[in-house]
Amino acid sequence: MNQIDAMERLVNEFSKLPSVGKKSAQRFAYHVLTMNESDVRDFADALVAAKERIHTCKVCANFTDKEVCDICAKAKKEPIICVVKEPKDVTALEKAHEFNGTYHVLHGVINPLEGKGPNDINIRSLLTRVSEENISEVIVATNPDVEGEATAMYIANILKPLGIKVTRIAQGIAMGSELEYTDAVTLSKALSSRREM
């Protein structure tokens, strides 16, 4: 393998990362060449270690290195499940310190254009959990876009007949934002979802 190959191979690997183009990948690769050899080895080890140690929780499907993740394992949780699209959404919600139930990670949303149906995401185990864990409420916290809404509707349609309360996180103007710069769809949602003070 000559220089061009080793370099091109690394550029190619970097350009597989989300929203990294050829130019950024080249910058990253050149940066790697300027790093200490031991630092590069640490980087490589961190990649493999993360992938080897981290898998999905057998209850909620969030990333964890245990059989059951820390959030699911913690005792005395409220009997509420918050459904999210991706593991990073769990991190974001946990930072809000508002929710004291468990999560359920779908690892995707229903997206007919990409050929993703309800069976391609982690919905089936949600049904099992709802009946086994004596859940009182399911909060659907998928993103407020077309696919997220469709997924929320689908989940509501299968859970409500089972007598489960299904709620959707509120949509409206973001804290600290200005009405002037808020888009029309968000404003219309904020108005129609107005609450009495």
Place this chain on the structure above:
Amino acid sequence: MNQIDAMERLVNEFSKLPSVGKKSAQRFAYHVLTMNESDVRDFADALVAAKERIHTCKVCANFTDKEVCDICAKAKKEPIICVVKEPKDVTALEKAHEFNGTYHVLHGVINPLEGKGPNDINIRSLLTRVSEENISEVIVATNPDVEGEATAMYIANILKPLGIKVTRIAQGIAMGSELEYTDAVTLSKALSSRREM
């Protein structure tokens, strides 16, 4: 090492890459967790392989996996050295197919604010090359910014007394650009460096 550690370690490694912030580093790390284990290993191998195999050419200091890089090794080159700041500048210039001499990579520029003087970059070996290789001209192709200009001046000052022709790549309006959107400094350079047609 628990999940948070393995994840934080990987996020930390990614955030060392140039212009990668915490958010992008997290996106990259989550992406790695969704990759196949064998793909992650390939990525890690590519990192180590690039760093292990690629070092600097003993003549021009460009990155190579040989003792002398392909460009320096090629016979019948013009006796001209083009001085650049970084290895990626060599790639950019080679793509222009305009230059048929050899390169000299400084691995930096003179930058007093960052405490970088002439001895901290690869200038000394340029002097040796100029006398040993019977060089007729040195083109200084550092970037047209303050540090690049200062470095060009420094090189000109030490080489000219030795009877070497020292030139600077032309500065002016870029091909395909529009005068209307060209900054004032570039326009002023383009005017003062005008050529008779």
